Amino acid sequence: MLAEILTFGDELCRGEVVDTNSSWLAAELWDLDVTCGWMTSCRDVAADMREALRQACGRAEVVVCSGGLGPTEDDLTVDVLAELVGAEPVTHQPSLQRLEARFAASSYRIVPNTLRQVRVPGGARVYDNPAGLAPGFEVTLNGVPVMCTPGVPRELKAIFEASLRGRLLELRDGGGLPSARIARRIYRTFGAGESHIATALEGVLGGAAGATLHYQVAFPETLVKVVVRDPDPDAAAARLAELDSAVRERLGALCYGEGQDSLAAALGRALAARGLTLATAESCTGGMVGGLLTAVPGSSRYYGGGAICYSNEEKVRQLGVSEATLAAHGAVSEECAREMAAGMRGRSGADVAVSVTGVAGPDGGSAEKPVGLVWLAVAGPGEAVTSRRFVWPGARDQIRALAAHSALALVLRALDAAASR
Amino acid sequence: MLAEILTFGDELCRGEVVDTNSSWLAAELWDLDVTCGWMTSCRDVAADMREALRQACGRAEVVVCSGGLGPTEDDLTVDVLAELVGAEPVTHQPSLQRLEARFAASSYRIVPNTLRQVRVPGGARVYDNPAGLAPGFEVTLNGVPVMCTPGVPRELKAIFEASLRGRLLELRDGGGLPSARIARRIYRTFGAGESHIATALEGVLGGAAGATLHYQVAFPETLVKVVVRDPDPDAAAARLAELDSAVRERLGALCYGEGQDSLAAALGRALAARGLTLATAESCTGGMVGGLLTAVPGSSRYYGGGAICYSNEEKVRQLGVSEATLAAHGAVSEECAREMAAGMRGRSGADVAVSVTGVAGPDGGSAEKPVGLVWLAVAGPGEAVTSRRFVWPGARDQIRALAAHSALALVLRALDAAASR
Numbered sequence: 001m002l003a004e005i006l007t008f009g010d011e012l013c014r015g016e017v018v019d020t021n022s023s024w025l026a027a028e029l030w031d032l033d034v035t036c037g038w039m040t041s042c043r044d045v046a047a048d049m050r051e052a053l054r055q056a057c058g059r060a061e062v063v064v065c066s067g068g069l070g071p072t073e074d075d076l077t078v079d080v081l082a083e084l085v086g087a088e089p090v091t092h093q094p095s096l097q098r099l100e101a102r103f104a105a106s107s108y109r110i111v112p113n114t115l116r117q118v119r120v121p122g123g124a125r126v127y128d129n130p131a132g133l134a135p136g137f138e139v140t141l142n143g144v145p146v147m148c149t150p151g152v153p154r155e156l157k158a159i160f161e162a163s164l165r166g167r168l169l170e171l172r173d174g175g176g177l178p179s180a181r182i183a184r185r186i187y188r189t190f191g192a193g194e195s196h197i198a199t200a201l202e203g204v205l206g207g208a209a210g211a212t213l214h215y216q217v218a219f220p221e222t223l224v225k226v227v228v229r230d231p232d233p234d235a236a237a238a239r240l241a242e243l244d245s246a247v248r249e250r251l252g253a254l255c256y257g258e259g260q261d262s263l264a265a266a267l268g269r270a271l272a273a274r275g276l277t278l279a280t281a282e283s284c285t286g287g288m289v290g291g292l293l294t295a296v297p298g299s300s301r302y303y304g305g306g307a308i309c310y311s312n313e314e315k316v317r318q319l320g321v322s323e324a325t326l327a328a329h330g331a332v333s334e335e336c337a338r339e340m341a342a343g344m345r346g347r348s349g350a351d352v353a354v355s356v357t358g359v360a361g362p363d364g365g366s367a368e369k370p371v372g373l374v375w376l377a378v379a380g381p382g383e384a385v386t387s388r389r390f391v392w393p394g395a396r397d398q399i400r401a402l403a404a405h406s407a408l409a410l411v412l413r414a415l416d417a418a419a420s421r
Numbered sequence: 422m423l424a425e426i427l428t429f430g431d432e433l434c435r436g437e438v439v440d441t442n443s444s445w446l447a448a449e450l451w452d453l454d455v456t457c458g459w460m461t462s463c464r465d466v467a468a469d470m471r472e473a474l475r476q477a478c479g480r481a482e483v484v485v486c487s488g489g490l491g492p493t494e495d496d497l498t499v500d501v502l503a504e505l506v507g508a509e510p511v512t513h514q515p516s517l518q519r520l521e522a523r524f525a526a527s528s529y530r531i532v533p534n535t536l537r538q539v540r541v542p543g544g545a546r547v548y549d550n551p552a553g554l555a556p557g558f559e560v561t562l563n564g565v566p567v568m569c570t571p572g573v574p575r576e577l578k579a580i581f582e583a584s585l586r587g588r589l590l591e592l593r594d595g596g597g598l599p600s601a602r603i604a605r606r607i608y609r610t611f612g613a614g615e616s617h618i619a620t621a622l623e624g625v626l627g628g629a630a631g632a633t634l635h636y637q638v639a640f641p642e643t644l645v646k647v648v649v650r651d652p653d654p655d656a657a658a659a660r661l662a663e664l665d666s667a668v669r670e671r672l673g674a675l676c677y678g679e680g681q682d683s684l685a686a687a688l689g690r691a692l693a694a695r696g697l698t699l700a701t702a703e704s705c706t707g708g709m710v711g712g713l714l715t716a717v718p719g720s721s722r723y724y725g726g727g728a729i730c731y732s733n734e735e736k737v738r739q740l741g742v743s744e745a746t747l748a749a750h751g752a753v754s755e756e757c758a759r760e761m762a763a764g765m766r767g768r769s770g771a772d773v774a775v776s777v778t779g780v781a782g783p784d785g786g787s788a789e790k791p792v793g794l795v796w797l798a799v800a801g802p803g804e805a806v807t808s809r810r811f812v813w814p815g816a817r818d819q820i821r822a823l824a825a826h827s828a829l830a831l832v833l834r835a836l837d838a839a840a841s842r
Contacts, residue, residue: 010635011637013456015449016637018441023433023440026433027436030436036434036435037463041443041461048459072636102814111616113616152638216437280729286708287709287711288712290708290729291706291707293707294706294731295707295821305730305739306728310721310725314769
């Protein structure tokens with residue numbers, strides 16, 4: 001099945017926003033064995049939108065659109081498609097009720113424009129939006145199904161997961177063509193770059209029929225995708241399962257999870273399984289480690305809190321780091337990192353504590369302690385205190401993201417080491 | 422002048438690579454007062470590339486392409502354009518000599534495919550590649566200049582800076598049309614949705630000639646862009662300056678800065694200007710407020726640190742919140758928020774402390790305290806303690822992002838209130 005993707009928005013054609021929706025959709029289509037032939041972006045100009053829709057419907061068997069479903073006057077997707085299919089825009093009552101309920105429960109007020117986003121072309125098949133207010137919908141244009149979603153990436157993804165993926169499979173399999181079934185697994189890795197991981201996995205597929213390997217950088221992580229295609233879904237799944245142990249063996253400790261997993265969630269599972277609690281002591285990451293940990297729902301089971309000790313005074317006050325250590329070695333030092341972790345563990349009563357101290361830049365570096373130098377330490381479980389030094393290239397935000405994720409990875413490693421003792 | 426952007430590559434249409442070239446080029450064009458109408462990506466399929474080129478040349482006055490200039494058999498841009506203009510692909514001798522010199526200096530060997538990338542369509546205007554091997558070039562198709570660059574972002578940018586920008590200006594000004602100069606300002610706002618802000622700004626331009634208003638959601642913020650076009654750059658700048666006070670008056674406290682500013686940086690400037698220090702006490706945001714503050718280089722001047730108190734025990738231990746308050750009102754309450762802020766201020770010695778406590782969900786909500794309920798409090802400057810209640814719709818990460826940004830906004834407001842007392 002041949003598909004096209006259309007994205008609408010002045011902000012795209014002015015270069016104010018990078019269009020990540022098209023590539024996300026294209027990857028999802030590819031996984032469904034649907035080939036995306038063209039991806040087109042145009043402005044919020046009705047004539048251009050009409051032309052883009054007519055062209056796409058003249059070439060493809062299905063068209064997926066995003067953008068132009070918001071509340072402002074330049075959101076034209078409903079109006080353009082209603083006109084093209086000879087219908088009127090109508091208010092979708094269930095979406096209106098959801099909008100009214102949401103606004104009533106919140107501190108926002110409904111203004112007239114607000115209601116534009118709950119309209120759909122009359123007669124359209126409507127797809128609920130689990131992540132926002134504007135519903136998705138589908139109309140048929142010149143015999144080709146055209147599916148529309150909002151341009152907000154999380155809303156597009158939510159509608160795709162909830163409705164569009166199933167609908168695309170239905171269209172694909174209803175076409176009568178023998179289509180390959182796809183089995184895939186995404187391995188999430190942290191701690192090595194794409195070229196390092198590609199080298200580690202060289203030849204791992206061993207010529208398995210229909211199997212391919214793909215890489216995607218999701219900084220600071222690298223995702224490895226193994227895909228198997230076979231007309232028989234069971235055969236595809238079986239071949240994927242066969243490859244799994246070989247891929248995992250090659251990736252080793254670099255791989256912490258699969259699919260939509262996160263490093264913080266993987267660490268949370270490891271802590272919860274062992275009945276351990278964690279505390280954090282952060283200098284250069286300024287709370288990012290705590291932010292990552294608490295992004296996981298239910299993290300209160302194993303995370304009670306931490307200290308942000310950006311200044312030396314706070315390292316002394318909150319963690320009991322000694323003035324002598326700071327004077328002799330400075331705040332960015334192995335000694336300080338270890339005292340931070342041990343101090344946090346002792347004061348909080350947590351089973352494990354992790355600390356981060358470093359030079360995030362752009363200023364503050366020296367020959368001895370360059371920008372990018374970061375010390376991490378983990379105290380516990382038990383009496384063990386481990387520490388590790390990194391020097392990363394890159395900008396302030398990259399160094400901080402690497403430091404925060406490395407802190408999580410170091411705790412995971414300390415738990416594994418303790419378990420194997 | 423109306424332009425179109427074309428990007429060629431199978432990897433784009435499989436979603437393996439996000440197309441950042443198109444948005445980069447679109448932003449550059451916009452700054453040259455060249456309007457990009459369409460951005461199209463298609464696969465490395467000669468028939469599709471021909472169709473994309475013909476369509477673009479039928480609509481636009483100039484076309485900029487990227488991709489398909491590499492050494493492999495699926496790099497078809499030279500062949501397709503040569504055929505369309507009725508020429509043969511020819512080797513560009515200066516580029517060949519550069520390639521041979523480069524290879525001689527390295528351990529790589531030239532294989533026949535290597536030479537594909539130094540070809541151009543016969544008769545093309547050639548643009549040197551300061552960052553790589555494959556030259557850019559320009560041909561004229563149906564009277565429309567078509568400029569081609571490699572798809573590697575670094576090479577595309579290098580050729581654009583070295584040659585294409587100047588060539589586009591030449592085409593723009595040679596067209597005989599008086600081209601507008603652009604003055605623009607981006608206002609950064611936080612605290613209200615796009616539709617609310619659009620309502621607040623309705624009619625603010627008052628029909629000023631050549632002035633337009635644009636909105637962009639950068640969750641949890643909304644950006645407002647005012648653009649003025651005029652053949653006379655001074656007139657454009659003057660009209661923008663005239664509109665500035667009206668726009669600011671309408672936006673009021675919602676607007677915290679301009680351009681690439683951030684709320685944390687704006688707060689940092691306000692603290693530094695008053696010589697005040699800030700500390701943070703976070704429950705449901707788990708360190709995100711500290712993370713935002715320390716994302717700003719130099720934040721150590723006014724931020725010493727904070728406490729992450731995810732559990733009740735840590736609220737008592739680190740901040741001295743009373744057990745009685747927690748028992749009577751719970752952790753998500755005005756009383757707790759105020760004790761957190763006051764406790765943090767007292768213990769840290771900071772001039773101002775801000776606290777956040779709420780129900781981020783997805784679980785843990787009740788009829789009385791639903792998911793999305795967040796209490797914020799600010800202690801200081803001086804003896805003042807202020808607090809504010811929010812109920813936000815949305816998912817866990819949205820509620821947390823809104824809470825963290827609102828904490829910064831509330832401190833800014835407290836500083837302003839103190840200054841006006």
